[in-house]
Amino acid sequence: MGIEFIYPEFEVIRNKSRCISCRVCERQCANEVHSCDEKLKIMKCDDSKCVNCQRCVSFCPTKALKIVKSDCTLRENANWPAQTVKEIYKQANSGGVLLSSMGNPKPLPVYWDKILINASQVTNPSIDPLREPMETRVFLGKKPSKVQRSKEGKLNCTLPPQLELSMPVMFSAMSYGSISYNAHKSLALAAAELGILYNTGEGGLHEDFYCYGENTVVQVASGRFGVHADYLQAGAAIEIKIGQGAKPGIGGHLPGEKIVGDISRTRMIPEGSDAISPAPHHDIYSIEDLRQLVFSLKEATEYKKPVIVKVAAVHNIAAIASGIARSGADIIAIDGFRGGTGAAPTRIRDHVGIPIELALAAVDQRLRDEGIRSNVSLVVGGSIRSAADVIKAIALGADACYVATAALLALGCHLCRTCQSGKCNWGIATQRPELVKRLNPAMGSERLIHLMTAWKHEIKEFMGGMGINSIEALRGNRLMLRGIGLTEKELEILGISHAGE
């Protein structure tokens, strides 16, 4: 203690009249906050280690616990909020780059919350989704721009490879390594049951999960971990990861202590060695180079699988997407600046990139203007939090959405934002066997299926309300959206009118 001391952020409040000293909290907390004084038979705690993951709160049998934000404050200062000051202390103490996890928590505008959805009244009657069929299926991939016939006049029905999704949602990339075996298994089981896809992320594919290949997007990132011909063949689609919304422009880095056992084998790097994904792919310095990687993957998989190129939403995203659409890619995935991560430098996460809403609107418009929108499908993520966000994204021009944080929440994540520690008490962002087994894949997948089924119902209700019975008819239908409290410029970029117009 002394100059390096930073007062704990959270306080653990134990209601002594309720606590029965059962020590459940002690066993549940991998951060070793709780302990028991055997002699006095009372529970003690060390608040300084608490990350507010709510695990002990959820498991205390007598509801004796709560975690509150400490009210020990620095003198208030609008220019120097406590968080900013504490970050300076941390850096002065250690000399380290600040490292955070999950999505950008800053109060920057969430445009989804400033967009309202239309509904039919009197004319163009609404549809009752409980009575009438509603189509939520989407197909992702290149669509031919014109009908082609053979010399004899027969229709040419061969289409470029397409991904079929039962609803316009996929689970986005989270690598085996950043999340646990059981978390991956939960996602794979749920995707298979739901008729959607999950994504391996950049850590390769565990051999146990090859059987879910039809529901798997296999990722190829700059580190090329676990990439080989069988892996490429295993998935339904291949995703080239150029960037990620939480850390555009920088690489990834899974610390050596997490490279153990199966993770090391799946990534094909020695145990204990850092898994470094360089910032760029060192064989991609241009759209032509990207085209080369796209086609080398297509050649290796005999043109049977769509290739997705994933980029972070950054300033010139429309021009970048236009280039990608010409690179031979079948699908462009764009990740907004609120997207989650297992670990990213705080400053990058909070300050680099742009909101997905603006990026999506700009890209869809640009591709339409250039007449190449049907060359590619658009998938957006970072962050899609609800069925309402999905509907708004589709109406802004997306073909489907990527969700990750919402899926983790369904698996038990309480957004404590300390995934980088590897001590996730919910068995998600950890490789410790005793923690991993806390997440039961059967139960995890059931909760994911619940979540997505509920979203699907809500999507149908939105569609019915608008008098639309096929999600395809909503794509890019911006007349169904209105802005609220937005400037002229924001409305112009989003391509929507203000509420009341």
Added chain:
Amino acid sequence: MQIIDAADLDYRAVNEALREAESDFIIEGCCGQRFIAAGISGKNLTINGIPGNALGAYLNNANITVNANAQDAVGDTMNEGKILIHGNIGDAAGYAMRGGKIYVQGSAGYRAGIHMKAYKEKIPVMIIGGCAGSFLGEYQAGGVIIVLGLHKDGRRIVGNFPCTGMHGGKMFLRGSCEDIHFPKQVTAKCAAADELEEIREYLSEYCLDFGYSMDELLSEPFTIITPDSKNPYKQMYVAN
């Protein structure tokens, strides 16, 4: 032996023919077709003419002999097998290669062997007969990169910034390398006899492939470069 005449075929057609072909065959008249043999296994092919970029990308288990130069990205993300080049190669050869061998008689361009990996007994090996360009073995995470510097014509054996971000594997450069600047996080020293022993098998295979003698290759000392840490970024971060 079966012959595929590539003169009038584009890369897609070459690869289709190649997938259909018997296990041993020759591609004649190759002229810049890309992605040849991408992801294939169980074949032995000889290429006459110059293959285009990404020859043997994701190569699974096949042997490719090229009787000329090859272009960029030879053996990109290669997994198993052997690529033998009787000539020079372009940039970014063996990117993220995780197994197999790339033996080149001549020189390599920029960024050879970036992010090569290894796992247990699966160790990729790249041998460059001539010189290598800048950024050789950047981010190297495993495997063995050997540059022999034969027929250097007065050039340095590697260009600038070799081994930047190296955190695994080994690099052997023939000669004392006094004129080469290595980054701080690696150690370069004269290879001891037991260290040379580790690569003897590869070198003698290389001699057989290209008709050199071991005595000739071992007539100069080798410099071995290894990383100081498997965790180069360990101290850089503080949890927030």
